[in-house]
Amino acid sequence: MRPTEVEEYRQRARTNGVRPLTLVSLALLATGPVHQPPAPVVTGIEYQLVFNRTTAAARSLGVSMRFQASAAGPVELSLPAWTPGAYEISNYARRVSSLTAVQGAAALRWDKTDFDTWRVHVSAPGPVTVAFIFSADTLDNAMAWSRADFAFVNGTNVLLYPEGAGLDFPATLSVETEAGWDVATGLTSTGPRRYTEANFHDLVDMPLFIGRFDVDSALIGGVMNRIASYPAGALAGAARVLLWKQLSTMVPAMAKVFGETPWPNYTTLLVFDSAFGGGSALEHQNSHLGIYSPDFIGTPVLASITAHEIFHGWNVKRLRPSEMVPYRYDRPQPSPLLWVREGITDYYADLALVRGGVIDSALFLNVTQGKIDEVTATPPVALEDASLSTWIQPTDGTGTIYYAKGSLAGLLLDIMIRDASDNRASLDEVMRTLYRATVPAGRGFTTDEWWAAVNALAGRDLASAFAPRYIDGRESFPWARVAPLAGIRYIADSVSEPRLGVGTTTVEGREIVTNVTPGGPAALAGVLPGDELIRIGDLKFDPNFGPAFRARYRARSGSTVPLIVRRADAEISLTLVIRAELRVDGRLEFDRRPSLKAARIRHAILSGTTDRQ
């Protein structure tokens, strides 16, 4: 069964579970009182995590939940199935073992009502403790992972919630670990290794580092920021100083978009592990957890992903589409606005880097060009459709295109708003307007509200011409018309040339595959994301590889050649079939003689300003 089918099945099961109560109520009306004992009310919830040398040896965490039950009777407790931000069903209950429920010295009977809900049969009013072991062996930022002296864990993995009473209950979480070990988390500390939050949403939103790791802190814009990194010594010396320097300029550039920093402190949690190909991070309301290959240390890519996740503190953790307010943890929450959540965030990560001086405008344009190339190499897909489809992880190559394509949509809208308003408004104001209208009210924004804000700030209707074609439609983006409004030329070339069908990132001179186009020559040869490209025939992968490859193999479509990659420290020889493809290539370059207005807009985008009086 696909996850969605599992979820639908479970929703039906739960609905069926509720029905009999309704029927009992109707029966009550019809036939008079029938004795029905009140279900126990659960209060005073306290969670405990145990991670020490003993549990580390088993790569597990000890988890317990203690609560007061108001009466005897069944209490249903569920584990979340996913972590907000990681839009996939992971079913954390799979990693639970040895569950026990006790009241005083007596073991309580329990059974399951579905695959992630346990029903504990409480025997009398009073305290109940439910405990289990959770496997911490998955190097994934939505999961739990451990080493001999370290673990990270997400609250969604291990914290049970009572069914039927909502998620707005206060709770505490305490951590028991070795005396010399430390804990780092965005949770609100209310005692030694003890944390309290007002509701379940906040409690599960802050992952924890437990064990030995490096940690230091600094004030940025008056807010305490902390970097915690594992293993100790991995992010050290000049590389750590560089990341702090980058944060000190990127974070204020992002805060300026919204006009406030809504968190009292912020924790950047970083894990570096050579078994992890590439880099991936997951946002939380005042922290994020990033997992990277050590190759990322000291690169602008690490700064870029870090900026992306911090921007999510505003856009996603607070400013959020209405479909996702409030979060629910037992089923997918698809929204057509994922492109705003991820794509617009990615646009602002690029802007944070250039506005903060981490990269220059030429590299900003290169990064943007890379996104155009990625979209060009991907089957046409509407951003709204790609947004909805993320939950089923499409296999046609469009699965994560909402990042790059959504980011480009952000740039286009920014240019069009600035052009229409004579640079008196920008996409920054769209974000700020929606943030102020919805976040204090505790609600999400709708697609209609998004476009209303765009139109209001542009001073005219941009949405009705743009949205149906480029956001809910599959037309190629109008670069030739829009880019010049910001002093950027768009040059289109039609070429037939051999293609590999991979996306790569250069890390310290090494070419690492980040994605493989399904059905493309590299995919057919067996190239996988995370592979390091070494050479094709005698042609080495270096900065000049692309032009040399196309020149060498342009006339050799159909021939085969060895493709050498490095995977898990071993060189592997694959067989590549050369294939030429016709494509239209669009190239952006800064116009050396832009109009005065276009020059103003270009400067304002790159510096985060407008010409409003």
Ligand SMILES: [Zn+2]
């Ligand atoms: Zn993101």
